Amino acid sequence: MVDIFDIDSEAAHWLKKKSPTEWSKSHFPETVKCDTLLNNMCEYFNNMIIEARDKPIITLLEKIRKSNEWNYEIIGASIMNNWAVNLLNRKCSCRKWDLTGIPCKHTIVAIWTKHDDINSYVDDCYKVETYRTIYKFSILPMNGQEIWPKLNNVPPLPPRLERQSTKGRKQKLRKKEPDEVGASRQKMKRKQTKLYCSLCHNPGYKKRTCKLNRVYPYSHDDEMVRQESSFPTASSVHVKLPV
Numbered sequence: 001m002v003d004i005f006d007i008d009s010e011a012a013h014w015l016k017k018k019s020p021t022e023w024s025k026s027h028f029p030e031t032v033k034c035d036t037l038l039n040n041m042c043e044y045f046n047n048m049i050i051e052a053r054d055k056p057i058i059t060l061l062e063k064i065r066k067s068n069e070w071n072y073e074i075i076g077a078s079i080m081n082n083w084a085v086n087l088l089n090r091k092c093s094c095r096k097w098d099l100t101g102i103p104c105k106h107t108i109v110a111i112w113t114k115h116d117d118i119n120s121y122v123d124d125c126y127k128v129e130t131y132r133t134i135y136k137f138s139i140l141p142m143n144g145q146e147i148w149p150k151l152n153n154v155p156p157l158p159p160r161l162e163r164q165s166t167k168g169r170k171q172k173l174r175k176k177e178p179d180e181v182g183a184s185r186q187k188m189k190r191k192q193t194k195l196y197c198s199l200c201h202n203p204g205y206k207k208r209t210c211k212l213n214r215v216y217p218y219s220h221d222d223e224m225v226r227q228e229s230s231f232p233t234a235s236s237v238h239v240k241l242p243v
Contacts, residue, residue: 072110085110090121101125 004012020027046053052060070088075081083106084093091097096104101123103111111118124130198207207213 069114072113074106074109087111087114087116087121090123 001012001015004015015023021029049060052062070086072085072087074083074085076083085091085107087107087110092104092106094104094106096102097107103118103121107121108118111121194203195206196203197205197210199210199212202210
């Protein structure tokens with residue numbers, strides 16, 4: 001302090017009013033782990049909030065909270081519809097980006113705000129370079145079964161052959177559950193009602209299997225009856241009367 005008095009007495013009196021922890025390295029706390037007296041950090045902070053320094057305190061604090069270039073808060077239609085996006089760790093609170101590796105709509109808004117390229121935030125597994133890296137090795141040829149080494153182990157048995165029903169066409173596609181996308185039936189089957197024939201009105205069968213709908217074999221007697229019915233009768237012949 002004596003040396004400071006010799007250089008500038010006014011400065012010495014001003015420093016006496018301050019705590020030594022603010023200007024003397026001998027009194028700096030060890031927990032801070034910083035021995036610099038420069039105000040570069042303050043200048044950088046002031047530069048970040050220069051657009052909001054003249055705003056009210058709430059607006060100023062909101063600007064400080066959203067000034068991080070990697071963390072964004074996407075505000076929806078209501079206060080309950082907000083989403084936190086971390087571009088550095090590639091995470092979004094909706095977890096769609098975390099699960100698929102493709103930026104969700106909240107992430108795209110944050111990327112546009114940062115003026116970055118959306119494709120650079122897509123996972124590497126979707127890129128052509130990754131596909132080429134996986135398949136850059138050639139598949140080497142292998143010998144046939146005739147020259148494979150012979151073993152004394154019991155060969156595996158073929159699977160059991162189950163008799164398939166011969167009725168209808170063989171099903172090839174897997175049956176989907178009712179709640180799956182693309183299921184042909186989304187509702188439960190209705191209870192089957194009793195069938196009635198439309199010809200005889202008897203229960204238990206349809207018109208196709210009804211006895212009244214059967215076609216009997218052709219006979220000679222039917223032909224004679226048909227021919228007799230085709231002959232003209234007296235009432236059907238028109239006789240020309242003399243004038």
